[in-house]
Amino acid sequence: MKCLTNEQIQRFIDREMPSLQPEQFQHFISCPSCRALYNEQKLLAQSIKKQINSVAKLPERIPEFQIPASITHTAPRVKRFPLWAKMAALLIPACFVWKMTMKPDKLNEKEFKPTAESIRMYEMCNSVDANTAFQENMIITTVTDANGKVVKCGTN
Amino acid sequence: MEQFNDIYKQHYTSIYRLVSKFRLNSHEAEDIVQDVFVKLYLQFNSGNQVQYPKTWLYKVAVNVCINTVSRRKETESIESVSQLEFGTSDSLETNIDQNEREEIIRSALLKLKEHERLVVILYSEGLSYKEIAEVSGIKFTSVSQNLSRALEKLRPLLKKHYYEMLNQ
Numbered sequence: 508m509k510c511l512t513n514e515q516i517q518r519f520i521d522r523e524m525p526s527l528q529p530e531q532f533q534h535f536i537s538c539p540s541c542r543a544l545y546n547e548q549k550l551l552a553q554s555i556k557k558q559i560n561s562v563a564k565l566p567e568r569i570p571e572f573q574i575p576a577s578i579t580h581t582a583p584r585v586k587r588f589p590l591w592a593k594m595a596a597l598l599i600p601a602c603f604v605w606k607m608t609m610k611p612d613k614l615n616e617k618e619f620k621p622t623a624e625s626i627r628m629y630e631m632c633n634s635v636d637a638n639t640a641f642q643e644n645m646i647i648t649t650v651t652d653a654n655g656k657v658v659k660c661g662t663n
Numbered sequence: 664m665e666q667f668n669d670i671y672k673q674h675y676t677s678i679y680r681l682v683s684k685f686r687l688n689s690h691e692a693e694d695i696v697q698d699v700f701v702k703l704y705l706q707f708n709s710g711n712q713v714q715y716p717k718t719w720l721y722k723v724a725v726n727v728c729i730n731t732v733s734r735r736k737e738t739e740s741i742e743s744v745s746q747l748e749f750g751t752s753d754s755l756e757t758n759i760d761q762n763e764r765e766e767i768i769r770s771a772l773l774k775l776k777e778h779e780r781l782v783v784i785l786y787s788e789g790l791s792y793k794e795i796a797e798v799s800g801i802k803f804t805s806v807s808q809n810l811s812r813a814l815e816k817l818r819p820l821l822k823k824h825y826y827e828m829l830n831q
């Protein structure tokens with residue numbers, strides 16, 4: 508089996524997944540050069556970590572957090588319009604739009620002027636219930652002579 | 664905002680240490696750390712949830728540092744960059760050796776590709792590969808490759824100090 512790569516060794520050093528496969532681990536145990544590389548690379552990694560950390564600086568103290576000026580300045584600007592003003596700003600245009608859209612309907616209602624004839628037709632249609640059986644609707648039959656006198660009268 | 668104050672106290676030092684590893688002077692570092700926490704404050708202020716504050720802070724800090732360094736590269740010469748060192752250490756003890764050593768390490772890091780440098784800096788912070796991937800935006804599977812390459816490149820550049828360490 509081939510020797511382990513630097514990358515595989517590095518993952519093994521850091522105990523990071525995916526770590527060594529069983530056969531790789533078997534090779535690692537039996538191969539002196541891989542074990543030497545492991546030890547050497549582990550020291551290298553530690554040394555470089557340490558060297559990079561040696562250039563790092565620590566703060567002398569943790570300063571008090573300053574709330575950004577952009578937040579403290581914008582806050583009063585938001586409060587400049589009170590709630591009633593915002594409500595009015597919404598309601599006035601809303602009412603105006605509502606009035607504009609409702610007007611044509613009211614004009615149409617005023618123009619509705621049915622004739623006497625159409626009213627009579629409407630009442631006649633409503634007086635006969637189309638849903639009741641024909642027999643239940645009483646029909647009165649009258650026969651008159653030439654002078655208008657009733658000669659014969661009968662129901663159904 | 665109590666939660667924010669806890670995070671601030673808990674992570675201020677580690678973010679400061681991370682930022683100082685980039686080529687910045689102490690004033691720049693302080694401003695960047697402040698800027699990073701302002702960004703977090705704005706997140707909290709707008710009601711956004713920050714699930715992992717540590718990785719979030721590292722991520723933002725790294726981006727601000729990279730932007731600051733690259734912006735400076737465009738506008739200023741290399742000479743002026745070398746003057747931008749932390750002035751606190753030599754005021755305490757005039758240790759030329761320490762400054763020289765720092766310069767060697769910083770210039771060795773500069774010889775790496777940007778993502779390799781970033782991985783090795785985050786590695787020195789003790790972050791796991793998963794955290795390194797999240798902070799740097801590099802694929803999790805590529806972290807070990809970038810890290811071993813960076814260490815290999817740094818080996819000859821930092822060899823002298825490496826053997827010094829071995830003898831200690």
Ligand SMILES: [Zn+2]
Binds near residue numbers: 510511534539
């Ligand atoms: Zn081997």
